[in-house]
Amino acid sequence: MQKKAQKKVEKTTALSTRAAAAQILLQVLDQGKSLSALIPDYQQRIKTQDFALLQEICFGVCRVLPRLERVISELVEKPLKGKTRIVHCLLLVGLYQILYTRIPSHAAVDEAVNAATKLNVPSFRGLLNAVLRRFLREQEGLLAKADKHWQTLHPEWLVNLLKKSYPNWREIIEANNRKPPMWLRVNIRYCHTEDYRALLNAQTLEAESNTHPQALRLSKPSAVELLPHFADGWVSVQDLHAQWAALLLDAQNGELILDACAAPGGKTTHILERAPQANVIALDVESARLQRVQENLTRMKQRAQVICGDASLPETWLPQICTTNGESAVQFDRILLDAPCSATGVIRRHPDIKWLRKAEDIPALVELQAKILTALWQKLKPNGILLYATCSLLPEENSQQITRFLQQHSDAHLETLPFGEQANAPGHQFIPTENGGDGFYYAKLRKLPQDEQ
Incomplete structure (x- = not known):
């Protein structure tokens, strides 16, 4: 009873x-x-x-x-x-x-x-x-x-910033208001991209390829459990433009690599797909989010050193790093800095950002990005590469941030990216498009040795 x-x-x-x-x-x-x-x-x-x-x-x-x-x-x-x-x-x-x-x-x-x-x-x-x-x-x-007047479905402050920066601001807003496509990243260690596409077709899951060698776009979103060999690490869900990070970083086996602000781990696992013998450090300030990094590494059967720490304060977590050569002063061959940002480029994927983010958040984020960028630059070897990335559409966080950094650091050289030059602005800004990737920004910096400065 x-x-x-x-x-x-x-x-x-x-x-x-x-x-x-x-x-x-x-x-x-x-x-x-x-x-x-x-x-x-x-x-x-x-x-x-x-x-x-x-x-x-x-x-x-x-x-x-x-x-x-x-x-x-x-x-x-x-x-x-x-x-x-x-x-x-x-x-x-x-x-x-x-x-x-x-x-x-x-x-x-x-x-x-x-x-x-x-x-x-x-x-x-x-x-x-x-x-x-x-x-x-x-x-x-x-x-x-x-519906008498066209609605942006965005906060006014953000619309004003987009108007100021983009002649095609209406197209960006329209793209933001659509549901995002589902992009897959094929693990080429297990399967060629076109072969995996054939596996999808056999499961009646249609997919289209892209200029990115590992990317496939599903015609309709699917539960990951239905993706062939997902649990075995053959494929990951990752936006098209985010997939360029590991390719641009171009990590090599044997190098010491820092993936700063690594959670949830998509870029960490991609780096290890391309350089499985690299010594990768996955760093994030939020311990709860690092659990996702470890879960992704386990699914992909990969190993990285996962550390909870503040990227703007390297001295607080550098002693935890295990180096193979026993060097006391740790310096990285390559650093991926996917910086904390307004996330205005991924609004279609996270529409709550429109109502969570405020105009007054932007200056504080710009300041934090500069602090992290400067701190990590000191930990990069001469001739080392730092790839700066954000999922933001705002020039304050992107091209203007890098312009200011280049002016302040004579040992920083801007490397050319394979997407074509953008006039009067360093790096490359992707904007969200209906069947393309999210809004994303990249700038690739090489640290000049003393004799090149």
């Missing part, structure tokens, strides 16, 4: 997908937490078959948030604030399902209303029902009003 009562309590208190989505969105919008940090924690709290829907709702709402907010402002006279903000988030969930999913409208309304009980706001069931059903009745007129 007691067990039956316990099961009944568990059933009534378990989170529904819509309740979980509303909770997550509340934490993103009001507490500044990221989807990538929140969603994994909810994986055990909802049914396995509902996890994909949870992701779709949360990422989707963040992608089109201003449009949904405009609709709600027309439907709700008094803004829902404080403790009732969770009800506002349930309205976002309900509207997104009605507008952007194949879930029948009546089911979307019912599920949002029922979630109010799960979230301990049952007194708002009537309001949720009335607002969402009114939207169904007046949908055409409400959307015409909301």
Whole structure:
């Protein structure tokens, strides 16, 4: 009897997908937490078959948030604030399902209303029902009003920065607002890229190749479990433009390589695919994220020294490095600095960035990047290579950062990249495109020996 009562309590208190989505969105919008940090924690709290829907709702709402907010402002006279903000988030969930999913409208309304009980706001069931059903009745007129002017679906400060830097800023915004393509990186130690493409085709997974020798784009996203030999390390999921990092770094067997800000480890494993006998140090300041690095290394059957440390303070973690030649003063042959940045180039993949990032964050990030760049430069051997990379679209973090560094360091030489020259700006800026890669920036620097300065 007691067990039956316990099961009944568990059933009534378990989170529904819509309740979980509303909770997550509340934490993103009001507490500044990221989807990538929140969603994994909810994986055990909802049914396995509902996890994909949870992701779709949360990422989707963040992608089109201003449009949904405009609709709600027309439907709700008094803004829902404080403790009732969770009800506002349930309205976002309900509207997104009605507008952007194949879930029948009546089911979307019912599920949002029922979630109010799960979230301990049952007194708002009537309001949720009335607002969402009114939207169904007046949908055409409400959307015409909301869509009267073209919506960027971006914060104004970011739109202004993109306008200032890019004549084609509208194309960038449109690309940001689309769902990202799924890119694969084939491990050429196991399989040629075209041979792996044939394996995909045999699984009815269509893929297209690119100028990058290891990249394939899936026509439709797929669960990694369906990718041939994924668990054996034959393939990784990595954006097209991020895949250039290991090629540009060009690590060689026997060299001491630093992958700074390494988590989650995609670039670390790519470096080791190309130079399996290199001595690679995977560094990151967040110990929790280093677990992902180790998981990726294990899946790929690779070894690297994984260290938790602040890239801007090398002296605090350099003593942990095991060198094969026993040198006391550690200096690296090559350094990949995937610097902390605004992440404005990966908005389509992480749409919550639009609402988490603020204009005032940019100067602090620029300062941190410069600090790390200067600190790590001191630990690079003469003739060594430092590859500076960000997933940002902002020149302040990219070309302007490198211009300033070159002016301040006479021993830094800018190397040519294989993408063609960009006028009046060092390095190369990729922008997001519909079937291409994310926004990414690279600058390759060689440290001049004394006699070349």
